[in-house]
Amino acid sequence: MAQEYGQWPESCWTSADIDWRAAKKITAGIDIGTASSQAAILCDGALFGYANLRTGANYRQAADKAIQMALGNSGMAVQDIGAIMQTGWGGNHVACATGETDELTCHAKGARFLFGPSLHTVVDLGAQTTKAILLYDWDRVRDFMINDKCATGMGRNVEFLCDLLQIPIEEIGEKSLEVPEDPEPVSTTCYTFADTETLGLFGRPEYRSEALTEAEIYASHLFAIAWRILGLIGRLQAPEVGDIRITGDLGFTGGLAKNPGVTKRIERELGVTALTAAYDPMLAGAIGAALLAGEGGESHGL
Amino acid sequence: MDYKALIANRRSYAMDWKARTGGKVLGYFDPYFPEELAYAAGMLPVRMMAEREPDTLSAKWIYSSCYPVKAFTNQFLLGRFDYMDALVHVEGCNWMYNAFEVAMNHDPALLTHFLFVPEHTDAPTSRDVLRSELNVFKGKLEEWTGKAVSVEALDYAIEVYNTNRKLLRKLYELRRFYHTPILGSEAMGVMLANQLMDKAEMNLLLADYIRELEAREPAGDRVRLMLLGSETWSTDLEEMVESLGANIVIDDLDNGASYCWNEIIPLEDRLMAIALRYLGRPHSALRDNNWRRRPQRIFELSEDFMIDGVLIAKQIYCHPHGLDNYAIWKLLRERGIPFHYFERDLSLPAEETKLRLKAFLHTIKPGLTRLMGWHQPLNLEV
Numbered sequence: 271m272a273q274e275y276g277q278w279p280e281s282c283w284t285s286a287d288i289d290w291r292a293a294k295k296i297t298a299g300i301d302i303g304t305a306s307s308q309a310a311i312l313c314d315g316a317l318f319g320y321a322n323l324r325t326g327a328n329y330r331q332a333a334d335k336a337i338q339m340a341l342g343n344s345g346m347a348v349q350d351i352g353a354i355m356q357t358g359w360g361g362n363h364v365a366c367a368t369g370e371t372d373e374l375t376c377h378a379k380g381a382r383f384l385f386g387p388s389l390h391t392v393v394d395l396g397a398q399t400t401k402a403i404l405l406y407d408w409d410r411v412r413d414f415m416i417n418d419k420c421a422t423g424m425g426r427n428v429e430f431l432c433d434l435l436q437i438p439i440e441e442i443g444e445k446s447l448e449v450p451e452d453p454e455p456v457s458t459t460c461y462t463f464a465d466t467e468t469l470g471l472f473g474r475p476e477y478r479s480e481a482l483t484e485a486e487i488y489a490s491h492l493f494a495i496a497w498r499i500l501g502l503i504g505r506l507q508a509p510e511v512g513d514i515r516i517t518g519d520l521g522f523t524g525g526l527a528k529n530p531g532v533t534k535r536i537e538r539e540l541g542v543t544a545l546t547a548a549y550d551p552m553l554a555g556a557i558g559a560a561l562l563a564g565e566g567g568e569s570h571g572l
Numbered sequence: 573m574d575y576k577a578l579i580a581n582r583r584s585y586a587m588d589w590k591a592r593t594g595g596k597v598l599g600y601f602d603p604y605f606p607e608e609l610a611y612a613a614g615m616l617p618v619r620m621m622a623e624r625e626p627d628t629l630s631a632k633w634i635y636s637s638c639y640p641v642k643a644f645t646n647q648f649l650l651g652r653f654d655y656m657d658a659l660v661h662v663e664g665c666n667w668m669y670n671a672f673e674v675a676m677n678h679d680p681a682l683l684t685h686f687l688f689v690p691e692h693t694d695a696p697t698s699r700d701v702l703r704s705e706l707n708v709f710k711g712k713l714e715e716w717t718g719k720a721v722s723v724e725a726l727d728y729a730i731e732v733y734n735t736n737r738k739l740l741r742k743l744y745e746l747r748r749f750y751h752t753p754i755l756g757s758e759a760m761g762v763m764l765a766n767q768l769m770d771k772a773e774m775n776l777l778l779a780d781y782i783r784e785l786e787a788r789e790p791a792g793d794r795v796r797l798m799l800l801g802s803e804t805w806s807t808d809l810e811e812m813v814e815s816l817g818a819n820i821v822i823d824d825l826d827n828g829a830s831y832c833w834n835e836i837i838p839l840e841d842r843l844m845a846i847a848l849r850y851l852g853r854p855h856s857a858l859r860d861n862n863w864r865r866r867p868q869r870i871f872e873l874s875e876d877f878m879i880d881g882v883l884i885a886k887q888i889y890c891h892p893h894g895l896d897n898y899a900i901w902k903l904l905r906e907r908g909i910p911f912h913y914f915e916r917d918l919s920l921p922a923e924e925t926k927l928r929l930k931a932f933l934h935t936i937k938p939g940l941t942r943l944m945g946w947h948q949p950l951n952l953e954v
Contacts, residue, residue: 372927372931374927413935416914416928505913
């Protein structure tokens with residue numbers, strides 16, 4: 271079987287240090303995205319276990335697998351969990367869930383857990399949607415923007431692009447940063463156009479005035495993605511035309527948060543350094559859902 | 573009132589009206605179209621509604637416009653507007669003008685007219701300019717119908733339309749109640765149906781409907797929202813909002829509240845009276861680019877209707893409303909009014925829009941999940 275360059279590694283972890291039988295409150299969150307699914311289990315507010323896997327074609331199976339992976343060999347069963355909140359694109363399919371809520375609220379809460387109390391702006395770089403979320407001084411959503419144009423699939427697009435260009439997804443970001451200066455971005459309108467344009471950059475150099483290196487081609491594509499995300503942040507934040515500002519500290523969640531080719535470019539344009547997550551930034555939605563589950567199965571604590 | 577049936581059967585209604593009255597049906601789109609004048613001439617003014625269906629024809633004629641204009645063109649070429657004898661374009665949206673030109677070229681038998689309305693509605697000369705334009709249009713109507721538009725006919729039309737606006741405003745008054753008896757989808761459905769019908773007939777239906785609403789048990793607690801943005805041709809957004817425990821209680825859409833907010837003040841010079849009504853209507857985004865007067869009205873409505881938040885739903889590629897955004901967002905942010913902006917076309921993606929709405933409603937009301945019952949797991953067992 272040919273190598274799948276766009277596939278990222280699945281992961282799971284269960285704490286060996288926490289005695290879950292002594293916990294007063296056990297809650298879980300399950301975030302079923304279009305490309306990836308996560309489960310997180312909290313014991314008295316501390317992370318006990320998590321799983322991060324590819325969703326595949328069946329949301330319900332992905333949810334079951336995620337929670338089982340997070341439970342690991344701890345001896346805990348689904349029935350031992352007091353409340354399970356489901357969220358995400360497939361967040362109506364989790365058979366064991368006791369509640370359901372929207373993923374923006376979950377990302378806000380989960381990001382605070384991951385990045386700490388100084389976090390005010392969350393940019394969730396998902397497979398299908400990108401969300402810019404502005405928080406109050408606590409973990410409640412103050413304002414948000416979701417991309418509403420074509421080419422929503424930022425993360426999905428990078429997976430696809432890596433397969434197309436045959437470069438492992440963990441490497442494309444770093445390689446793209448090996449350029450002294452970013453070239454012009456490819457299409458910022460549509461990711462199918464962007465892919466075609468990127469492929470075109472590999473074309474015969476005699477048809478171009480100046481040949482681009484591989485790193486420059488990756489940079490051109492990832493810069494286009496960063497460019498689009500900056501527009502979204504600008505709509506959320508900018509009180510004046512042309513003034514893109516970040517209020518408080520910034521944190522990236524979602525799969526593309528692990529791609530420095532995108533995040534470093536956004537940081538550079540905004541003039542900030544993003545916070546580092548305590549755990550995998552893809553877990554933000556699931557952790558937020560688990561925290562919400564702990565608040566009585568509803569999000570009225572937000 | 574079965575507004576859904578009225579909207580769905582608009583073609584058969586218009587055909588029936590023609591058979592009953594012997595009159596002609598006139599199509600229009602722009603919010604500044606002076607309906608009273610056409611009505612006084614014995615015609616039935618009908619607002620064109622963009623409908624979503626596979627677009628097989630418009631691309632040959634119009635490239636790169638908003639979806640409603642493409643849909644209008646496609647529908648026209650498919651013969652969906654075959655009950656219209658006349659088509660009037662009012663100076664305003666240039667893309668609509670393209671659709672109007674396609675209609676003119678496609679069907680030479682169609683009676684057509686271009687009506688100029690000054691962009692600066694408050695300029696000292698605007699009233700005289702528009703009165704003069706209305707006089708030209710009146711001449712055209714007389715030519716089309718073969719009879720003069722009498723003063724008595726103008727007075728009757730003004731009376732019918734003023735009554736219609738009073739009744740529609742009554743619907744909005746009922747929506748001001750904290751526990752309103754009417755949902756936003758019902759109100760918008762009635763507004764849309766109203767713009768397809770003979771106002772004398774609609775006024776009778778409206779009067780009955782208002783009596784029915786006044787006797788209706790008010791709805792329980794719902795989050796109160798205002799809707800801004802481009803015109804709408806369906807109630808799908810309102811219905812989705814309601815499914816999440818909220819209610820749109822006020823709007824500032826050209827074919828919503830702005831349609832009925834002011835009346836004609838009678839004057840000896842009837843044409844001037846009509847001109848002043850249209851120049852004095854709540855400002856449309858089409859005619860507010862250089863003056864930015866809409867935010868103030870939006871703020872006043874937000875206070876008057878005790879709203880919890882604002883939804884701004886703009887048609888993709890609708891430039892007038894796109895240019896409006898900055899001033900409206902600025903005002904809403906300064907006043908601390910929660911809002912959510914998104915773009916749509918004639919469709920409304922269910923999952924994506926629901927996600928937006930849920931998240932937005934969360935930002936407005938902590939504890940809303942209890943109200944909405946979101947914490948109830950869905951039963952997906954077949």
